[in-house]
Amino acid sequence: MKALRRFTVRAHLPERLAALGPLSTNLRWSWHAETQDLFRRLDAELWERVRFDPVQMLSDIAPSRLDELADDTAFLIALDQAAAGLEDYLTRPRWYQEQRDGAGRHPAIDLGGGVAYFSMEFGVSEVLPNYSGGLGILAGDHLKAASDLGLPLVGVGLLYRSGYFRQGLTADGWQTEHYPPHDPQGQPLRVLTERGDDPSSPPVLVHVALAGGRILRARVWIAQVGRVPLLLLDSDIPENDADLRRVTDRLYGGDQDHRIKQEILAGVGGVRAVRAYSRAYSRPDPSVFHMNEGHAGFLGLERIRELVDAEGLDFDEALAAVRAATVFTTHTPVPAGIDRFPMDLVRHYFGGHDGGNDSTLLPGVTLDRVVALGKESDPHVFNMAHMGLRLAERANGVSKLHGIVSRDMFNGLWPGFDADEVPIGSVTNGVHAPTWAAPEWFDLARRVAGPELVEEARGWEKLDELAAGEIWEMRHTLRRTLVHEVRRRVRASWLDRGATEAELGWTDSVFDENVLTVGFARRVPTYKRLTLMLRDPERLERMLLDEERPLQLVVAGKSHPADDAGKALIQQIVRFADRHEVRHRIVFLPDYDMSMARYLYWGCDVWLNNPLRPLEACGTSGMKSALNGGLNLSIRDGWWDEMYDGENGWAIPTADGVTDEPRRDDLEAGAMYELLEHSVLPRFYDRDGDGIPERWVEMVRHTLRDLGPKVLASRMVHDYTVGFYGPAASAAARVDADGHAGAREVAAFVRRVESAWPAIAVTEVDGSGLPDTPEIGARLTLTATVRLGDLGVGDVRVQGVVGRAGQDEELTDVVTVDMTHTGSGDGGEIFTADIDLPISGSVGYTVRVLPHHRLLAADADLGLVTAAVG
Numbered sequence: 001m002k003a004l005r006r007f008t009v010r011a012h013l014p015e016r017l018a019a020l021g022p023l024s025t026n027l028r029w030s031w032h033a034e035t036q037d038l039f040r041r042l043d044a045e046l047w048e049r050v051r052f053d054p055v056q057m058l059s060d061i062a063p064s065r066l067d068e069l070a071d072d073t074a075f076l077i078a079l080d081q082a083a084a085g086l087e088d089y090l091t092r093p094r095w096y097q098e099q100r101d102g103a104g105r106h107p108a109i110d111l112g113g114g115v116a117y118f119s120m121e122f123g124v125s126e127v128l129p130n131y132s133g134g135l136g137i138l139a140g141d142h143l144k145a146a147s148d149l150g151l152p153l154v155g156v157g158l159l160y161r162s163g164y165f166r167q168g169l170t171a172d173g174w175q176t177e178h179y180p181p182h183d184p185q186g187q188p189l190r191v192l193t194e195r196g197d198d199p200s201s202p203p204v205l206v207h208v209a210l211a212g213g214r215i216l217r218a219r220v221w222i223a224q225v226g227r228v229p230l231l232l233l234d235s236d237i238p239e240n241d242a243d244l245r246r247v248t249d250r251l252y253g254g255d256q257d258h259r260i261k262q263e264i265l266a267g268v269g270g271v272r273a274v275r276a277y278s279r280a281y282s283r284p285d286p287s288v289f290h291m292n293e294g295h296a297g298f299l300g301l302e303r304i305r306e307l308v309d310a311e312g313l314d315f316d317e318a319l320a321a322v323r324a325a326t327v328f329t330t331h332t333p334v335p336a337g338i339d340r341f342p343m344d345l346v347r348h349y350f351g352g353h354d355g356g357n358d359s360t361l362l363p364g365v366t367l368d369r370v371v372a373l374g375k376e377s378d379p380h381v382f383n384m385a386h387m388g389l390r391l392a393e394r395a396n397g398v399s400k401l402h403g404i405v406s407r408d409m410f411n412g413l414w415p416g417f418d419a420d421e422v423p424i425g426s427v428t429n430g431v432h433a434p435t436w437a438a439p440e441w442f443d444l445a446r447r448v449a450g451p452e453l454v455e456e457a458r459g460w461e462k463l464d465e466l467a468a469g470e471i472w473e474m475r476h477t478l479r480r481t482l483v484h485e486v487r488r489r490v491r492a493s494w495l496d497r498g499a500t501e502a503e504l505g506w507t508d509s510v511f512d513e514n515v516l517t518v519g520f521a522r523r524v525p526t527y528k529r530l531t532l533m534l535r536d537p538e539r540l541e542r543m544l545l546d547e548e549r550p551l552q553l554v555v556a557g558k559s560h561p562a563d564d565a566g567k568a569l570i571q572q573i574v575r576f577a578d579r580h581e582v583r584h585r586i587v588f589l590p591d592y593d594m595s596m597a598r599y600l601y602w603g604c605d606v607w608l609n610n611p612l613r614p615l616e617a618c619g620t621s622g623m624k625s626a627l628n629g630g631l632n633l634s635i636r637d638g639w640w641d642e643m644y645d646g647e648n649g650w651a652i653p654t655a656d657g658v659t660d661e662p663r664r665d666d667l668e669a670g671a672m673y674e675l676l677e678h679s680v681l682p683r684f685y686d687r688d689g690d691g692i693p694e695r696w697v698e699m700v701r702h703t704l705r706d707l708g709p710k711v712l713a714s715r716m717v718h719d720y721t722v723g724f725y726g727p728a729a730s731a732a733a734r735v736d737a738d739g740h741a742g743a744r745e746v747a748a749f750v751r752r753v754e755s756a757w758p759a760i761a762v763t764e765v766d767g768s769g770l771p772d773t774p775e776i777g778a779r780l781t782l783t784a785t786v787r788l789g790d791l792g793v794g795d796v797r798v799q800g801v802v803g804r805a806g807q808d809e810e811l812t813d814v815v816t817v818d819m820t821h822t823g824s825g826d827g828g829e830i831f832t833a834d835i836d837l838p839i840s841g842s843v844g845y846t847v848r849v850l851p852h853h854r855l856l857a858a859d860a861d862l863g864l865v866t867a868a869v870g
């Protein structure tokens with residue numbers, strides 16, 4: 001027996017049923033159908049009533065029923081199996097252990113003390129409503145996949161008393177917001193205490209010094225996500241005054257002052273919570289810190305403070321150590337989407353009480369250094385993304401296209417470099433299959449491909465063995481399930497909007513299980529264009545009501561409470577959908593969340609997405625649909641730009657160059673209607689003799705087989721591990737060895753290079769060997785003389801840059817080749833290279849110098865470069 005844990009839900013379980021405790025509080029149940037089935041067996045009707053929430057279930061179930069089950073041999077066998085299954089899941093070596101121990105494909109990967117993953121929201125399950133949308137769900141999927149892969153990872157965020165908001169509608173279709181408080185005692189959470197699972201140990205209280213001598217305190221809750229602990233800080237405790245208790249009241253509510261307090265708690269307090277967790281459970285401190293978006297960026301400042309305070313490093317040395325170990329992921333493709341604070345607010349919280357430069361919040365750190373980390377073009381603004389990029393040696397966007405957009409958007413931080421050299425990579429988001437694929441698919445997959453497909457995402461090609469009829473039958477089943485859920489929700493929504501039961505008979509025949517079902521569900525910022533489908537309302541209506549080949553459309557999404565323009569878009573849809581003529585074929589379902597989303601991904605035949613390209617950084621809902629055999633009909637933006645292959649769905653042509661937005665909307669809406677009318681609908685309704693739409697089913701099969709393995713969160717976490725966590729962990733180990741000798745060396749290097757750089761010059765460039773009309777492969781011998789001032793040859797990299805010379809002397813299609821030091825001359829050091837031309841025709845070349853240090857990830861890192869002039 002393991003030591004007693006402080007589960008808040010222990011209720012009144014008979015001893016023999018004690019295993020239900022961990023089975024209900026470890027959120028693994030939320031993606032494990034067998035465990036859900038076990039809870040259903042407790043009381044099927046109650047299971048429906050508590051909306052599939054095991055903790056609620058155990059609190060509501062009749063004690064007499066529990067006594068009965070404690071004597072039910074068949075149930076006890078199932079219970080013991082489930083408990084053993086969980087124990088096995090939690091302890092068996094998994095993918096990461098294989099790599100680390102040398103048995104896998106990436107034996108070099110050692111994450112040391114593991115990864116701390118910070119995010120302002122986590123959408124793990126609807127029973128822990130701590131998310132607003134895609135960012136949070138992604139973070140939840142990240143934790144689950146990390147758990148499945150056995151990654152040593154701990155999540156860090158805030159516990160919001162009211163989460164985001166619950167959405168309702170007025171009779172007139174206007175969004176209303178409710179903030180029902182959630183009692184952590186009724187959630188799958190336990191309190192972090194100073195000595196881990198020792199029940200007599202006092203709870204950990206994290207302290208953060210705010211301006212004006214106030215101390216913000218927070219309790220730390222732990223949600224167990226499979227093998228991964230998620231630490232959630234909660235300020236709603238008696239030790240805080242009423243004002244500070246409200247710091248963690250809501251997600252994305254309140255003004256900038258509220259917001260910065262939340263981010264200080266998440267970042268600075270979050271690191272302190274991680275330390276307390278490591279102490280309590282005698283775990284090693286994490287080696288890598290991952291900021292999921294800039295919101296938690298203050299974590300880097302706290303880690304600098306720790307190093308200054310405890311290790312005696314100066315700010316620059318601490319910064320070098322922190323940067324090596326930090327990964328930053330940006331999620332927005334627009335400057336307006338970036339988290340920014342008024343500089344005065346940052347001065348207020350990060351300066352001294354006396355108005356001085358020495359930070360009270362972070363003793364040993366000075367305000368001017370903090371300010372410099374977040375500076376941008378506007379001196380009155382502190383930019384959290386810029387700070388994230390300056391604190392992290394490794395950064396990424398969330399799809400290939402978003403990587404390109406991000407390198408362009410943040411090019412200003414690396415002046416002198418072309419956008420494609422900006423050191424921001426990309427990892428395309430993914431989704432957690434066991435959470436988002438219908439259990440029916442898993443049963444089928446297990447049958448045709450064995451457990452590998454489910455557990456290790458291998459064997460997808462076995463889907464070829466499925467008969468078309470089986471696939472079609474499955475799609476039909478899932479569509480039917482959705483139709484029932486739509487009816488239930490439409491009815492509940494009308495009751496909520498003030499209708500009476502007597503008027504709602506029609507809701508029993510809303511939607512039809514044989515009709516092509518299109519889904520559109522997402523948050524409602526303008527770029528997602530919720531109402532594009534209404535661009536030509538008559539045309540849409542004709543499609544909905546077509547006698548032979550109708551379509552039905554389910555729409556959902558929340559608008560930010562402060563965004564009246566978004567609410568007006570929702571109202572437009574609701575008013576359209578409310579009309580008698582169409583209300584059986586188009587519905588707007590209020591309160592889009594995980595519990596609803598699941599049914600939409602399972603049941604929709606087509607997943608529609610029409611953002612303004614390239615404003616969708618990745619998008620993940622279409623991936624979830626694809627995992628269920630849904631076909632995407634989408635603008636080529638985010639993930640779809642790289643994964644659309646002509647057979648796995650449809651690409652709505654974009655009018656990228658058209659700057660007149662209404663005109664662009666007309667063009668793109670027109671293209672969307674066109675595709676629906678001429679491609680999508682005919683393909684769905686063209687049936688063979690057995691009533692099967694063969695060509696449709698082939699697209700479904702192709703989508704499952706080919707997209708399936710690519711859209712997985714396990715692929716994403718794998719990519720992060722190989723491309724980011726692993727390198728960051730080894731970089732951190734290198735700079736931290738021998739009392740942070742490497743960090744000191746890097747800091748000294750940076751100082752030396754920055755002061756020496758103005759004197760660096762390429763004084764002479766000579767190219768020889770080229771014929772008059774160079775062909776591809778012709779050899780160019782490049783020689784350069786470089787003045788290095790106080791720097792040595794080993795401090796720099798000298799590169800020849802060859803490309804196609806344009807009329808304005810700009811080089812395109814460039815190839816960059818490292819040059820070798822071959823001697824010293826009067827004007828400086830001599831470097832040479834032989835370059836085989838990659839192009840023909842009008843060739844141009846130049847030579848440039850960059851700082852180079854073996855402990856820095858990229859030569860562009862410092863943003864310094866000097867090229868030959870003239």
Ligand SMILES: *Cc1c(COP(=O)(O)O)cnc(C)c1O
Nearest residue numbers: 133134522593594597619620621
């Ligand atoms: C997946 C998901 C999202 C994000 O979808 P996008 O395609 O990124 O807009 C938002 N909300 C819920 C409930 C989801 O499941």
